[in-house]
Amino acid sequence: MFHPSIRRQRGDSPLHVQLYDRIRQAILTGTLPPGARLPSARAMAQEACVARGTVDVAYARLTVEGFLVTRGAAGTFVTGALPLPPRGASLAPVQPQRAEPRAREALRPFRIGIPAVAAFPVSTWSRVLGRHSRRARAADLAYSDSCGDSTLREAIAAHLAVSRGVITHADQVVITSGFHGALGLMAQALAKPGDQAWIEDPGYFRAHSALLLAGLRLAAVPVDAEGIDVARGVALAPNARFAFVTPSHQMPLGMALSLPRRLALLAWARSSGAWIVEDDYDGEYQYASTPLPALKSLDDRGLVLYAGTFSKSMFPTLRLGFLVVPDKAREPLARVANLLHPAPPLALQRAAADFLGEGHFARHVRRMRTLYAERRAALLRALDELGSPYLQIEHATSGLHLLVRLTGVRDDAVVAHAEALGLAPGSLSLHQASPAKERLDGLLLGFAALPASRARDAVQRLARAIELARQHRGKET
Numbered sequence: 001m002f003h004p005s006i007r008r009q010r011g012d013s014p015l016h017v018q019l020y021d022r023i024r025q026a027i028l029t030g031t032l033p034p035g036a037r038l039p040s041a042r043a044m045a046q047e048a049c050v051a052r053g054t055v056d057v058a059y060a061r062l063t064v065e066g067f068l069v070t071r072g073a074a075g076t077f078v079t080g081a082l083p084l085p086p087r088g089a090s091l092a093p094v095q096p097q098r099a100e101p102r103a104r105e106a107l108r109p110f111r112i113g114i115p116a117v118a119a120f121p122v123s124t125w126s127r128v129l130g131r132h133s134r135r136a137r138a139a140d141l142a143y144s145d146s147c148g149d150s151t152l153r154e155a156i157a158a159h160l161a162v163s164r165g166v167i168t169h170a171d172q173v174v175i176t177s178g179f180h181g182a183l184g185l186m187a188q189a190l191a192k193p194g195d196q197a198w199i200e201d202p203g204y205f206r207a208h209s210a211l212l213l214a215g216l217r218l219a220a221v222p223v224d225a226e227g228i229d230v231a232r233g234v235a236l237a238p239n240a241r242f243a244f245v246t247p248s249h250q251m252p253l254g255m256a257l258s259l260p261r262r263l264a265l266l267a268w269a270r271s272s273g274a275w276i277v278e279d280d281y282d283g284e285y286q287y288a289s290t291p292l293p294a295l296k297s298l299d300d301r302g303l304v305l306y307a308g309t310f311s312k313s314m315f316p317t318l319r320l321g322f323l324v325v326p327d328k329a330r331e332p333l334a335r336v337a338n339l340l341h342p343a344p345p346l347a348l349q350r351a352a353a354d355f356l357g358e359g360h361f362a363r364h365v366r367r368m369r370t371l372y373a374e375r376r377a378a379l380l381r382a383l384d385e386l387g388s389p390y391l392q393i394e395h396a397t398s399g400l401h402l403l404v405r406l407t408g409v410r411d412d413a414v415v416a417h418a419e420a421l422g423l424a425p426g427s428l429s430l431h432q433a434s435p436a437k438e439r440l441d442g443l444l445l446g447f448a449a450l451p452a453s454r455a456r457d458a459v460q461r462l463a464r465a466i467e468l469a470r471q472h473r474g475k476e477t
């Protein structure tokens, strides 16, 4: 979710004008309400990945035009008395732009979905969290808004506007217990037992299990080089009620959903009345190109429920995530949140709001992007050096894992031997939703938590696991 979406390409307006436009739009649409404090110029420069001077120019222009006021050391604020439309008024159309590991085992080499938890700024986080626990007033100890505290919802809305091209109001943001909390909330609020849902095949198997548990019928839609094959989905299940997709970084194959497919998916949802659920679980980690903004940024009809999580950008046990919900889904979701899925603890939410607002989040994600690029490169080097004839490396340039295809050996056999050798690769075939299809054997190698200095040793152990799986297979046949 946090990557530079303000980029200058040929023909684009200068960066300070783009930033000025984004902030101005956020003020006019109420995403940044009157009186809201803006991040310091330094924090904003980090968040938008532009020079500090660029932010100074944009802030100065907005100040001259009366959108912002500066109050010395207190910071820069949205002018208090702007006669803006009421919050929740309809927005201008968005311009298209471009089975659980136990604690000790969670950090085994190659475990997928685990960020570099050892590099998380624990002292900064505990300082911010401590502040909120210590300063809690009596009212903060009573019940809080079950859709989430307004400070965090505002911080998320402001962050999405700058970093993901998603223009939303804080009132359209619902705080959840991570993506899995969001799944439960959506299933109970928007689905009836027996409703059909498109899922990606291969796709995120834990989400598939969760949806089955919630009583949905799944239509496994194949994924090709452009992402989910919308035409096949329409042929398979034209009246499905949901499509669950990972457009920024397909889980597990790694490609981004192409623009024609994005448009086709939106067109189908519009005509069939289905909900699209966009799972943007690790969209901030792109290493080579400027990523496409979220699918949600193309949604001018309120068809997409955008799900974000702090599990990869902060740490998984935080259990904090959010949904950006179209207006017509807000009421049923709020009712179910109130009765079955109230928002996570208030101090945690307020601390997360400050972590974002004070620039710690942007700084951490930027540092992690650099670290993960190094770790990914080290793993690729080690795999290249190994030069195994049984492994084909896929070079997707985003996310927290690499995919290697296997030939001549089954992935579940390799995974079993790898586990005995202290590793924890994921298996590609486990992510296949329809067993009838041709088997896909491959390994998902998480690299974010694997220090570069340990990559070669881990790859050698993996090579040993492949050898053992092959020998074992030889004995069986």
Ligand SMILES: Cc1ncc(COP(=O)(O)O)c(C=O)c1O
Binding pocket: 112, 113, 177, 178, 179, 180, 181, 204, 246, 251, 279, 281, 309, 310, 311, 316, 320, 321
């Ligand atoms: C595809 C996908 N979505 C979402 C998540 C995050 O889930 P949560 O926010 O519940 O930790 C993951 C974690 O690995 C994932 O792989």
